[in-house]
Amino acid sequence: MWDKLLDRFLTGMMVQDRLSVTYPDGATRDYGPDTGAQAHxxxxxxxxxxxxxxxxxxxxxxGYMDGKITPLNCSLDDTLAIIIRNRYAGSLPPWMLMANRARFHMRRFIQHNAPSTARKNVAHHYDISDDLYAMFLDEDMQYSCAYFSDPDMTLEQAQIAKKAHIAGKLRLEPGMRVLDIGCGWGGMALTLARDYGCQVTGVTLSENQLATAQGRAEAAGLADQIEFRLQDYRHTQGTFDRIVSVGMLEHVGVPNYGQYFGRVAELLDPNGVALIHTIGRSGPPQAHSSWINKYIFPGGYVPSLSELAPTMEKSGLWQTDIEVWRLHYAKTIRHWRDRFDAHIDEISAIYDDRFIRMFRYYLTVCILAFEHQMQGVYHFQLAHKRDAVPLTRDYLYPADPLSPKAKTTPSAALAGS
Structure with a gap:
């Protein structure tokens, strides 16, 4: 019965590549035309x-985690790329379409993400081990999309460029009060305090990240400029000249977008500027991956622009700039997976084979989502006043590298790195 249902499913789905499947009884069947890419x-x-x-x-x-579904004579990349491409090109059986619609409509309940739930969700992923993340991230522990302004950059250079590009959009001046929502291991806060002279408040829900960030600030002699808190953004008080949030909106959840942008508006000084960096979809909203929700990011969701725009509009903030990064995250995660594989002996000494297969599957499926689906990274620059930043993007790309403005550009940061 089950083999016949899968046969029907794959016959309708596979329209532009060839996927061979060997079933539990040993029989092998081919699906799709004998053209294009092939996987087994x-x-x-x-x-x-x-x-x-x-x-x-x-x-x-x-199935992949448990070793019950495995690629034969091909890579996991090859197999997942074919499945992703044909999932959107071919047709799915009615029962699967109904299940997808049900999961889509359930997202408001799944992503309720009350403060107590948000804390548990963050701990599930970020509190497993700093040592693991240190093995595949850059030296500054940036766990978000890097900015490859030069395609030949190293991961370290591209993460420096990312921070510098964001700093440029924030139009920083020494002494400014900056709020970092979802500060991670503190890399952005340390950079803004050390290189731009800002007073930074970083909030996170991860106890591991908080301890590491505080230790880094002490070691760098910046404890008097940076305060890290174990705190939900909904409980943060005060007024800030600048607000930055990198890779955190993906954890907010659809029901909370209005509250999120409302809090940004409330916390931002009337003359202030905010920069929100988030994964987003260029296509219509869809149900999030049930596997990602269960094993990697509980309560997480990649929003479409159509889901974010109404809440930004209601916040009363000006959208002073919106930038879209395409393929930068795919390049970033490929660097992460290469480093993960390079440290596999060390990782195997700590984690079992199922965890390793889970994490490799996670990295691979994310790479392919950015390469084959309508997924990228958005930069939302927001302000109360329409003229809080210059009226063109020229300030981000000055012609004279020696000009004062060049201090906040990626090229200047790289030259001094």
């Missing part, structure tokens, strides 16, 4: 077959 999957147990039918996204990820 082996399914060793009927239970994995059943899981694929009931929830393809969750079933495929769990």
């Amino acid at each position: 999957l082996q399914i060793t147990e009927t239970a994995a077959l059943r899981a694929l039918i009931l929830n393809p996204d969750l079933g495929l990820g769990e």
Whole structure:
């Protein structure tokens, strides 16, 4: 029964590549035209077959984690790329379309993310081990999209460029009060305090990240300029000249976008500037990955611009600039996966094979989402006043590298790195 249902599913879905599947009974069937890319999957147990039918996204990820679904004579990249491309090009059976619609409409309940729930969700991913993240991130522990203004940059250079590009958009001056919402391990806060002379308040819900960030500030002699707090953005008080939030909006959840942008508006000084950096979809909203929600980012969601725009409009803030980064995150995560694989012996000494397969699947599926789906990174520059920043982007790309404005450009930061 289950093999016949999967056969029907793949026959309708595979329209532009060739996917071969070896079933638990040893039979191999081919799907799609004998053109384009090719991949081969082996399914060793009927239970994995059943899981694929009931929830393809969750079933495929769990099957790979458990070693019950494996690529044969091809890479995980090859297999997932073919599946992603054909999922959107081909047709899905009615029961799968209904299940997808149900998950989409349930997202407001799944992503309620009250403060107590948000704290647990963050701990699930970020509090597992700083040592693990140190093995594949850059030296500054930037766990967000880097900015490859030069395609040949190293990961370290591209993360420096990212921070400098953001700093340029913030139009920083020494002594400014900056709020960093979702400050991670403190890299952005340290950069803004050390290189731009700002007074920075960083808030996070991760106890591991808080301890590491505080230790880094002490070691750098910046404890008098930076305060890190274990605090939900909804509980933050005060007024700030600048607000920056990098890679945190993805954890807010659809029901809370209005409150999020409302808090940014309340906390931002009347003359202030905010920069929100987030993964986003250029296509219509859709249900988030059930596998990602279960194993990687509980309560997480990649919003479409159409879901964010109404809440930004209601906040009363000007959208002074919106920039879209395409493929930068795919390049970033490829660097992460290369480093993850380079440290596999050390990682294997700490984690079991199932965890390692889970994490490699996570990195791979994210790379392919940015390469094959309508997914990128948005920069929303927001302000109360329409003239809070210059009226053109020229200030971000000065012609004279020796001009004062060049101090906040990626090229200047790289030259001094």
